[in-house]
Amino acid sequence: xxxxxxxxxxxxxxxxxxxxxxxxxxxxxxxxxxxxxxxxxxxxxxxxxxxxxxxxxxxxxxxxxxxxxxxxxxxxxxxxxxxxxxxxxxxxxxxxxxxxxxxxxxxxxxxxxxxxxxxxxxxxxxxxxxxxxxxxxxxxxxxxxxxxxxxxxxxxxxxxxxxxxxxxxxxxxxxxxxxxxxxxxxxxxxxxxxxxxxxxxxxxxxxx
Ligand code: SF4
Numbered sequence: 001x002x003x004x005x006x007x008x009x010x011x012x013x014x015x016x017x018x019x020x021x022x023x024x025x026x027x028x029x030x031x032x033x034x035x036x037x038x039x040x041x042x043x044x045x046x047x048x049x050x051x052x053x054x055x056x057x058x059x060x061x062x063x064x065x066x067x068x069x070x071x072x073x074x075x076x077x078x079x080x081x082x083x084x085x086x087x088x089x090x091x092x093x094x095x096x097x098x099x100x101x102x103x104x105x106x107x108x109x110x111x112x113x114x115x116x117x118x119x120x121x122x123x124x125x126x127x128x129x130x131x132x133x134x135x136x137x138x139x140x141x142x143x144x145x146x147x148x149x150x151x152x153x154x155x156x157x158x159x160x161x162x163x164x165x166x167x168x169x170x171x172x173x174x175x176x177x178x179x180x181x182x183x184x185x186x187x188x189x190x191x192x193x194x195x196x197x198x199x200x201x202x203x204x205x206x207x208x
Contacts, residue, residue, distance in 0.1 A: 006041045007050065007058040015067040017055060017088070018074025019081040021045050024108045026145040027133070029177045029203055032075045043075040052087025059088065063096075071102045079109035082117060089124035102127045107155035111148050118158065122165035129199070130159050132171040135186035143180050159194050170197040177203040 009016050021032065021044060036044045059066065070092055072078040078085050089101055107130040109117045121128070134140040137152040144151070162169040171191040175182050184200055191198035 005045045005047055005050075006043055007055055008062045009038060009041045009043075010065065010067065011039050013067055015062070015065075015070045016074060017058075017070065017072045017078070018043050018045070018076075019050055019055070019072060019078045019084055020074070020076040021048050022080050023077040023106065024080070024112060024146060024148050024151070025077070025106050025131075026147065027131075028143050028145070028180070029174050038075075045075075048076075050081055050084050052084045052091070055084055055088035056091045059092065059096075066096060066099065068098070069100045069102060070096075071104060073104040077106050077108065078103060079105055079117065079121075080112065082109070082113065082120075086120055086124065089121075093124050100126045102129065104129045104131075105158075106131050106144070106151075107158035108146070108148060108151055110158050110161065111151065111154035116161055118161040118165050118167070122162075122167050125167055127168035127170070128162050129170045129172050130155065130162070132159075132173055132187055132190065133182075134173070135183040135190065139181070143177075143182075156190075156194070159196060163194060163196055168197070169194075170199050172199045172201060174201050174203050 007018055036042055072085060092099055092101055101124060103125050105128060133144050140152040159169060159171060173182055173187050175184060188198045
């Protein structure tokens, strides 16, 4: 059956891939709670069980308008659809050789699968943005409300694994959201201590 959900979409000169609406966090600032669309495209999936072929079909359908960077992001955690992610990323690298691939993730993948998935990702993913979200576990648990145990520690371990596997790695935070006290300096120090990049994004009311 052909999947008519929004899987591939474009925003700010990049191509994005919406793999799932599921996530192991329930972040206070999550865009999914504010709106259903991005740039007019409905991101709520009717069929939230996307497989590699669905993504490949959507990429082929959009092949003439694909941008230089293809980002796995969307309204959920992409690594929860790991086999679709790996299969489609392999397809991109084999068929659109000039494209760079980025993964935006909450960094829970190794906790979810109880194994190190980073070497698999490193075969195809050029860069990864991981949501640090907070300077310590207590603040993280308040703002991101993880549904799995030891999520903050697991996320930091995931960052180390990405760095070890030579994926260009950036830790991100969202600031100015309600009265949450995010210590930007401490967050930056965490990124520095792990030898990865750091990016601060101010919360926007429309979510992006
Ligand atoms: S990690 Fe991303 S998708 Fe998941 S709840 Fe947080 S903001 Fe939403």
